[in-house]
Amino acid sequence: MTVIPFIWMLISSFATNSEIVKIGGSFFPTPTTFENYIVIQEKFNFMRMFGNSLFVALTLTVIVIYTSALIGFLFAKFSFKGKNLLFGLVLSTMMLPWAVTIIPKYEMMVNFGWLDSYKSLIIPSMVSAFGIFLFKQSISQIPNELIEAARMDGATDTYIFHKIVLPMSRNTIASLAIFQFLWSWEDFLWPFLMINSDEKQLISVGLRLFNGQYGTDYGGLFAATSISIIPVIIVYMIFQKQFISGVASGSIK
Numbered sequence: 001m002t003v004i005p006f007i008w009m010l011i012s013s014f015a016t017n018s019e020i021v022k023i024g025g026s027f028f029p030t031p032t033t034f035e036n037y038i039v040i041q042e043k044f045n046f047m048r049m050f051g052n053s054l055f056v057a058l059t060l061t062v063i064v065i066y067t068s069a070l071i072g073f074l075f076a077k078f079s080f081k082g083k084n085l086l087f088g089l090v091l092s093t094m095m096l097p098w099a100v101t102i103i104p105k106y107e108m109m110v111n112f113g114w115l116d117s118y119k120s121l122i123i124p125s126m127v128s129a130f131g132i133f134l135f136k137q138s139i140s141q142i143p144n145e146l147i148e149a150a151r152m153d154g155a156t157d158t159y160i161f162h163k164i165v166l167p168m169s170r171n172t173i174a175s176l177a178i179f180q181f182l183w184s185w186e187d188f189l190w191p192f193l194m195i196n197s198d199e200k201q202l203i204s205v206g207l208r209l210f211n212g213q214y215g216t217d218y219g220g221l222f223a224a225t226s227i228s229i230i231p232v233i234i235v236y237m238i239f240q241k242q243f244i245s246g247v248a249s250g251s252i253k
Helices: 004-012 035-043 046-077 083-095 098-112 119-125 129-139 144-152 157-165 167-186 189-194 203-210 218-228 230-252
Strands: none
Touching: 004 218, 035 046, 035 218, 046 083, 046 119, 046 129, 046 157, 046 167, 046 203, 046 218, 046 230, 083 129, 098 119, 098 189, 119 189, 129 167, 144 157, 157 167, 167 230, 189 203, 203 218, 218 230
């Protein structure tokens, strides 16, 4: 039931608008045409926006994975005053509806002069409470004896984090990579508020250009959307083995 609308969208991306909106039309519209894929670059700068989205999503995913792993390591394997309180505060940020923070964040971006800049898209999202929680729970499963043995051999905390903790957190990295890339790629409202120039705009916002004043180019919209979901599928295919094995190992424990 979930996949059927995507299959219909993919099939309809090869149909004309008249066939798509036709009442009582077939699930397999005819005639088939590749015109929708050919003209999407003419309708707007599709490849530029596609590249912008890819850059922002990949950058955010890499940064969030690293910061989440680092902070999760601190919470899992270090003892310091107020650790539980601080971790509770981090978790409490997950309880706030995202819409509540839009106006304060917007005012901050205006005051910083970051409007129409990728700084406004990347910097406020560099740290993820969900990612910190995910890594904290995962790294807590690593035996303390392993960490202490490395320290006795002269390993620094930096070495332990990069050479022991990160390699043993592959499943968690894969899980967060899938979620974070998907969230960044499909985000619409925040890029819509922050980015004003067409050359910096993201594909999620650019797709709305198919909605005209008097109608919608459904064929072009479906073609552009079909192409735009390819990176998400690729990311999942790359990390799916670690993601599934992480879920399986957690259920076995």
